[in-house]
Amino acid sequence: MTTRINPSILAADFANLERELGRISTADLVHVDIMDNHFVPNLTFGLPMVQRLAQVSPVPLDVHLMIDDPDRWGPGYAEAGAYSVTFHAEAAGEPVALARRLRQIGARAGIALKPGTDATPYLDLLPEFDQVLVMTVEPGFGGQSFIPETMPKLARIADAVHDAGLDVWLQVDGGITAETIGMAAEAGADTFVAGSAVFNGDDPAQRIAELRDAAAA
Numbered sequence: 001m002t003t004r005i006n007p008s009i010l011a012a013d014f015a016n017l018e019r020e021l022g023r024i025s026t027a028d029l030v031h032v033d034i035m036d037n038h039f040v041p042n043l044t045f046g047l048p049m050v051q052r053l054a055q056v057s058p059v060p061l062d063v064h065l066m067i068d069d070p071d072r073w074g075p076g077y078a079e080a081g082a083y084s085v086t087f088h089a090e091a092a093g094e095p096v097a098l099a100r101r102l103r104q105i106g107a108r109a110g111i112a113l114k115p116g117t118d119a120t121p122y123l124d125l126l127p128e129f130d131q132v133l134v135m136t137v138e139p140g141f142g143g144q145s146f147i148p149e150t151m152p153k154l155a156r157i158a159d160a161v162h163d164a165g166l167d168v169w170l171q172v173d174g175g176i177t178a179e180t181i182g183m184a185a186e187a188g189a190d191t192f193v194a195g196s197a198v199f200n201g202d203d204p205a206q207r208i209a210e211l212r213d214a215a216a217a
């Protein structure tokens with residue numbers, strides 16, 4: 001089974017981001033949360049930050065856009081060198097056109113669903129995407145508790161991916177810890193975003209190793 005661990009720099013030391021990236025070089029990707037204070041009630045960073053991080057990061061960037069109008073802003077993140085760009089289904093005007101544009105630029109295209117968003121309308125669109133992000137907390141803040149009620153939706157998407165014979169990564173984000181990661185892995189996730197579980201403490205690489213073990217257990 002594949003297990004990807006993507007630490008979220010939302011929980012890192014913003015005054016020392018390059019150093020923080022160096023501490024997670026054993027991660028698969030580094031998750032970068034873009035929030036605009038409109039789609040979610042919180043504000044983080046934007047395109048200039050991603051352009052710079054892409055230049056210095058030893059690990060490719062997994063950009064999570066929690067913003068309005070990703071149709072307009074998303075392609076810029078792909079052009080900045082993000083390895084993957086995931087936008088929210090609830091915010092996108094034309095998700096298929098946007099996914100095609102992201103892929104054309106050379107990024108993996110991802111679609112994210114908030115905990116209350118039904119997957120049904122998106123199952124037919126799976127071939128247009130490289131990854132699906134099932135939010136396991138309400139987007140906007142790190143350090144929240146995992147919502148187990150999102151697991152049946154994840155399992156349904158996993159079944160649809162399997163039935164169609166697709167290679168679509170299934171990502172979970174929010175409240176992922178050594179305690180909750182197994183539940184998500186069992187429901188079909190292969191890519192795990194973790195902010196506080198990786199950066200709270202003094203050895204992020206050790207935390208990444210523990211999460212990998214717990215996902216496989």
Ligand code: DX5
Binds near residue numbers: 144194
């Ligand atoms: C929440 C963000 C997450 C956040 C996860 O809106 O999308 O990526 O960083 O943080 P933890 O792992 O602390 O729940």
Ligand code: ZN
Binds near residue numbers: 031193
């Ligand atoms: Zn995120």
